[in-house]
Amino acid sequence: MLNIVIFGPPGSGKGTQSKMIAEKYNLLHLSTGDVLRNEIENNTEFGIIVKSYINSGELVPDDLILKHLYYKATEYEDTKGIIFDGFPRTTNQAEILDKMLEKRSDPIKLVIRIEVDEDEIIRRMIGRGEDSNRGDDKENIIHKRIKVYKEQTYPLIDYYKEQGKLVCVDGMYAADKVFKAICRILETCSDNIGEEEIS
Numbered sequence: 001m002l003n004i005v006i007f008g009p010p011g012s013g014k015g016t017q018s019k020m021i022a023e024k025y026n027l028l029h030l031s032t033g034d035v036l037r038n039e040i041e042n043n044t045e046f047g048i049i050v051k052s053y054i055n056s057g058e059l060v061p062d063d064l065i066l067k068h069l070y071y072k073a074t075e076y077e078d079t080k081g082i083i084f085d086g087f088p089r090t091t092n093q094a095e096i097l098d099k100m101l102e103k104r105s106d107p108i109k110l111v112i113r114i115e116v117d118e119d120e121i122i123r124r125m126i127g128r129g130e131d132s133n134r135g136d137d138k139e140n141i142i143h144k145r146i147k148v149y150k151e152q153t154y155p156l157i158d159y160y161k162e163q164g165k166l167v168c169v170d171g172m173y174a175a176d177k178v179f180k181a182i183c184r185i186l187e188t189c190s191d192n193i194g195e196e197e198i199s
């Protein structure tokens, strides 16, 4: 199995890149943000609980995320690999994910960090907020999300660097160019990756 984490600040293009990677290499795209937004849209009990965290730019507490993700991940036991998008976001989440994958002998192979300047992130998210109806793409919340990213998620860079799994991509370019760079990395780092086919 090829398990990958896509890592980067909000607005770095993680979602767009994850979708393209999943399609090209036939992997499963697991976006915790999408899962949570879907729960909110369907007005589930879980959705009602997490909505206030998301709309205020906070992370959803680890215990809620982990319980929910565990059920999601067990639904996908037959996949060729998973792209984790927006997860893990704390060191605690990363440690628990490692333990969960260790049990299945399918550890994270690669962590792709998309690097984008803060000004560009803000510009992109404000632009996205004009089209989307995401409750967290408002300017004051965007600043909060960046602060939360720096405080709680950024430490994962060292966590994965120490494991020798971190690779960086310049995310300042157009999505297609960033995608090409990611494909080059995947095809260099992973011996058994091929378009539409992973053994």
Ligand code: AMP
Pocket: 010, 032, 033, 034, 036, 053, 054, 055, 057, 058, 059, 060, 061, 065, 085, 086, 087, 088, 089, 093, 136, 145
């Ligand atoms: P995203 O779509 O990945 O930008 O996530 C949107 C929001 O969902 C985040 O700002 C958090 O409030 C929440 N969220 C998504 N993934 C996680 C996670 N792994 N842990 C905690 N909260 C999360």
